[in-house]
Amino acid sequence: MKDTLITAHRKLVELKTAGVCLLLAVLVNIGCIIYYHTPFYEVFTQIGYTVVIALGFYIIWTAIRLILWLFRRKK
Amino acid sequence: MSEKMTRKDFLSSLAFGGATLALFPWLSACSGERQRETAGEKARLGIIGTGSRGQFHLVNLLQDPAAQIVALCDDFPPHLDAASALCPSAKRYTDYRKLLEDKEVDGVIICTPLSMHAQMTIDALAAGKHTFCEKAMAHTPEQLSAMYRAWKEGNRVLMVGQQRLYDPKYVQAMELVHNGAIGQVVGIRNYWYRNNDWRREVPAPEFERRINWRLYDEYSRGLMTELACHQLQNGSWAMGGVQPAFVTGTGSIQFWKDGREVFDNVAAIYQYPNGVHMTFESIISNKHFGMGEQILGSEGTIDLVRGVMYSETPRRRSGIRQLLDQIEQGVLSNAAFAGTSWATEEASKDAGVRFAENVTVNDGASSVGAAGDGSVELIHAFCLAVISGVQPAGIVEEAYWSTLLALLGDRATHLASRVDIPGEIVW
Numbered sequence: 001m002k003d004t005l006i007t008a009h010r011k012l013v014e015l016k017t018a019g020v021c022l023l024l025a026v027l028v029n030i031g032c033i034i035y036y037h038t039p040f041y042e043v044f045t046q047i048g049y050t051v052v053i054a055l056g057f058y059i060i061w062t063a064i065r066l067i068l069w070l071f072r073r074k075k
Numbered sequence: 076m077s078e079k080m081t082r083k084d085f086l087s088s089l090a091f092g093g094a095t096l097a098l099f100p101w102l103s104a105c106s107g108e109r110q111r112e113t114a115g116e117k118a119r120l121g122i123i124g125t126g127s128r129g130q131f132h133l134v135n136l137l138q139d140p141a142a143q144i145v146a147l148c149d150d151f152p153p154h155l156d157a158a159s160a161l162c163p164s165a166k167r168y169t170d171y172r173k174l175l176e177d178k179e180v181d182g183v184i185i186c187t188p189l190s191m192h193a194q195m196t197i198d199a200l201a202a203g204k205h206t207f208c209e210k211a212m213a214h215t216p217e218q219l220s221a222m223y224r225a226w227k228e229g230n231r232v233l234m235v236g237q238q239r240l241y242d243p244k245y246v247q248a249m250e251l252v253h254n255g256a257i258g259q260v261v262g263i264r265n266y267w268y269r270n271n272d273w274r275r276e277v278p279a280p281e282f283e284r285r286i287n288w289r290l291y292d293e294y295s296r297g298l299m300t301e302l303a304c305h306q307l308q309n310g311s312w313a314m315g316g317v318q319p320a321f322v323t324g325t326g327s328i329q330f331w332k333d334g335r336e337v338f339d340n341v342a343a344i345y346q347y348p349n350g351v352h353m354t355f356e357s358i359i360s361n362k363h364f365g366m367g368e369q370i371l372g373s374e375g376t377i378d379l380v381r382g383v384m385y386s387e388t389p390r391r392r393s394g395i396r397q398l399l400d401q402i403e404q405g406v407l408s409n410a411a412f413a414g415t416s417w418a419t420e421e422a423s424k425d426a427g428v429r430f431a432e433n434v435t436v437n438d439g440a441s442s443v444g445a446a447g448d449g450s451v452e453l454i455h456a457f458c459l460a461v462i463s464g465v466q467p468a469g470i471v472e473e474a475y476w477s478t479l480l481a482l483l484g485d486r487a488t489h490l491a492s493r494v495d496i497p498g499e500i501v502w
Contacts, residue, residue: 028395028398029394029395032393032394032395032397032398033394034394035394035398036391036394036397036398038391038393038394038397042393042394042395045393046393046394046395046396049393049395049396049399050395053395
């Protein structure tokens with residue numbers, strides 16, 4: 001089995017991607033709070049749902065990147 | 076919301092307010108004070124009718140420190156032998172009149188077929204015995220009046236086997252109803268579904284009617300007296316003691332066409348003077364929904380069987396949960412089998428608030444009795460009443476009304492038309 005090398009650049013890109021996903025999920029939560037007129041403290045109390053949604057965003061974005069990478073490799 | 080209370084706490088403390096005791100006056104019959112007054116004494120009891128229900132009481136009484144079983148009576152030898160095996164020291168009788176002559180018997184427990192209740196109860200009271208009669212109280216309204224008269228004109232205790240009278244969750248539920256927790260009472264729903272033929276094994280064909288007496292008009296009023304009789308009490312309690320003005324209904328033998336005479340499915344609607352309806356439905360060829368008793372209010376619903384209260388305006392879900400629900404509902408409503416109009420008519424998903432602990436839900440399989448249904452407390456209250464000689468207040472009236480509603484409901488289902496209910500006890 002071959003050793004895998006994750007570069008510092010790749011780590012930074014993934015951390016930034018995860019951060020953007022989390023931010024988007026928080027924005028979705030805030031949007032829901034405003035739209036459904038629910039208390040603002042849900043930004044904190046609903047953090048579990050926020051993390052799950054962020055994870056969902058991350059998985060979707062990773063899948064898109066994987067498809068783009070495969071597409072570029074074929075070219 | 077009332078404080079949660081265990082069954083043991085319930086009997087020993089009875090820490091209810093005046094309003095609750097006004098609605099459930101018989102509760103004081105087994106209060107801590109009454110228990111202390113009668114401590115160390117035993118009620119000497121005879122059981123008349125030692126079939127399944129009689130043996131159920133016998134087993135419970137053998138563990139009750141306030142009870143001593145001194146006599147057993149049955150004219151069906153297998154039942155008498157089975158009861159004797161449980162309590163060998165008790166004297167055996169095959170004629171209840173002989174048992175009533177026994178000076179060692181202070182009180183009797185009558186667990187015979189419904190049609191025998193009236194004569195046996197009247198004879199027992201006349202013989203000076205405190206009497207516990209299984210429900211329903213009587214087979215006809217005329218018998219019911221005669222029993223009430225016999226009790227009213229005598230000075231002995233009479234109690235009837237309506238075990239919900241001593242079931243804590245019903246008391247707690249009615250406290251909520253009368254404290255306004257569910258707003259104005261707008262409906263009462265009762266149903267009892269089973270999927271069995273309601274038959275018992277018969278050793279020989281000649282015993283068919285004696286063993287399966289519930290199935291024949293001569294002895295029973297079927298589902299109305301055996302099941303509805305319990306649930307119809309809910310209406311009286313929820314409506315603060317007011318009785319319905321009339322009942323209408325229908326019934327038939329549609330599945331168990333095995334020679335029985337009583338209906339295997341009934342539906343009855345009782346209307347109160349203020350327009351509120353109470354329904355009772357029973358089918359014994361489908362058990363999917365089991366047993367249910369619900370008080371519907373303008374602001375909430377109480378599920379009596381499960382000890383849960385639901386709000387008409389439950390606490391709103393978080394914004395993000397509402398979004399997810401809406402996405403989920405959107406996916407479902409796009410499915411070919413259902414449109415949006417159906418989706419909006421769904422039952423509330425409110426999880427409700429549990430107001431009673433240690434709730435046991437009877438699956439309806441047993442027609443004898445179920446653990447935690449109030450039977451033990453009720454029979455213990457009878458023992459204390461026999462020792463003290465004090466009649467628990469209101470208990471005969473409760474039995475009278477629940478039996479009368481069941482009997483008139485039965486009449487309505489046979490006539491498939493309206494039957495008026497008298498506004499007061501006739502005796």
